[in-house]
Amino acid sequence: MRSYHRISLTYLAAGVLWILLSDRFLDLAAPEAVSRLQTYKGWFFVSMTTLLLYGVLRRRELHLQRTLDELAAARAHSRETVQFVASTSHELRTPLGAILGFSSFLLQEKPGPLNQDQREQLGHVRTAALHLQALTNDITDLARLDDGRVAPAIDDFPLDALLEEAAANVKEQAAAKGLALSVAGVPGLALRQDRRRLLQCLLNLLSNAVKFTDVGEVALRAAVEGDTLRLEVRDTGPGIKLAERELLFRPYSRLDTPATQRAHGTGLGLFITGRLVEGLLAGRVVLDDASGRGSTFRLEIPVRHPAG
Numbered sequence: 651m652r653s654y655h656r657i658s659l660t661y662l663a664a665g666v667l668w669i670l671l672s673d674r675f676l677d678l679a680a681p682e683a684v685s686r687l688q689t690y691k692g693w694f695f696v697s698m699t700t701l702l703l704y705g706v707l708r709r710r711e712l713h714l715q716r717t718l719d720e721l722a723a724a725r726a727h728s729r730e731t732v733q734f735v736a737s738t739s740h741e742l743r744t745p746l747g748a749i750l751g752f753s754s755f756l757l758q759e760k761p762g763p764l765n766q767d768q769r770e771q772l773g774h775v776r777t778a779a780l781h782l783q784a785l786t787n788d789i790t791d792l793a794r795l796d797d798g799r800v801a802p803a804i805d806d807f808p809l810d811a812l813l814e815e816a817a818a819n820v821k822e823q824a825a826a827k828g829l830a831l832s833v834a835g836v837p838g839l840a841l842r843q844d845r846r847r848l849l850q851c852l853l854n855l856l857s858n859a860v861k862f863t864d865v866g867e868v869a870l871r872a873a874v875e876g877d878t879l880r881l882e883v884r885d886t887g888p889g890i891k892l893a894e895r896e897l898l899f900r901p902y903s904r905l906d907t908p909a910t911q912r913a914h915g916t917g918l919g920l921f922i923t924g925r926l927v928e929g930l931l932a933g934r935v936v937l938d939d940a941s942g943r944g945s946t947f948r949l950e951i952p953v954r955h956p957a958g
Contacts, residue, residue: 742786749779788918795925800858802844802930804958809872809879810835812845816852817870822862830867831860836874842954847926851935854919855947863887866944874953881949889945895937932956 753776755761757769764772794800813835824831841848852870860867866886873880890898898920920935927933933951 652681676819720823742782746779746783746786750776750783750791753779758884788922791922791926792918795922795929800926800930801849802957804842804955805844805845806840806842807845808839809839810837812841812849813852813870813872816849816856819853820856820860820868823857824868827860827864829860829863829865832867832869834869834871836872836879839872839879839953842958843878843951844930844955847930848949851879851923851926851931852883854923855949858919859883859885859887859945859947863944876954879949879951879953881951882946884944884946886944889943890937898937927951 689877753772754763757772757776791800813833817831817833821831856868856870863885864887868886869881869882869884871884873882900921924935927935927949931949931951932955933949936948938946938948
């Protein structure tokens with residue numbers, strides 16, 4: 651490419667020199683020769699300008715292609731890394747299941763009574779195992795989403811039972827923090843959707859709401875407008891600043907607040923929720939936030955999935 655530019659500049663310099671010298675002899679040339687010479691000069695300038703512009707465009711094209719190649723290589727490396735971590739995470743599920751099972755068995759005091767210190771230590775073990783299980787699930791889901799290996803499993807099911815199940819999963823955490831937890835469904839409404847993925851999205855939102863709310867309540871509300879179901883998870887936490895909202899649905903993003911510094915997590919929950927809602931549930935996630943007065947995350951999905 652550099653040699654191409656050297657040749658272009660050489661031709662341009664020679665052409666300019668030729669034009670300057672030719673101007674010295676215009677007065678000596680015949681009229682028809684002057685006209686012909688002026689025409690040649692015009693053609694020359696057009697040709698050289700075109701040649702130089704082509705060189706600039708070609709250089710930009712090659713630079714862009716190199717950038718695209720680098721991005722493709724980085725994406726391939728990132729995908730391989732995610733796949734490796736996902737496969738490793740999958741191998742952790744068996745020992746994690748054993749840890750959770752035995753800790754629950756001991757906490758139920760089936761082998762014998764526990765003293766207070768033993769109960770607290772087993773509680774720490776179970777909490778750490780649940781946290782690690784959540785991390786492995788997030789990483790596995792991310793790998794599947796990147797590979798396009800997740801397809802919706804459409805089924806008919808009652809909405810209210812799903813809402814009660816989602817709330818039951820965070821009831822203990824909410825009670826431990828003294829938070830009120832309320833659910834308001836739509837009696838008699840049956841959905842045709844991916845139940846498992848919808849439950850996963852609600853659990854992500856409810857877990858975040860409980861995690862980042864210290865005082866007040868967490869509410870799960872449902873309403874139907876036409877063919878659209880709106881599910882809201884509302885909390886009385888600190889809210890989210892306007893400047894930080896764009897970070898919410900990015901992978902591995904965690905807001906720099908005292909609440910997030912205290913809480914554990916990968917920063918994948920909302921990213922995965924957004925991908926699942928848009929890609930599998932044919933809907934969207936909306937944030938209605940009043941900074942300092944809590945947050946409301948709203949899922950808007952069709953009552954009947956388009957693919958079902």
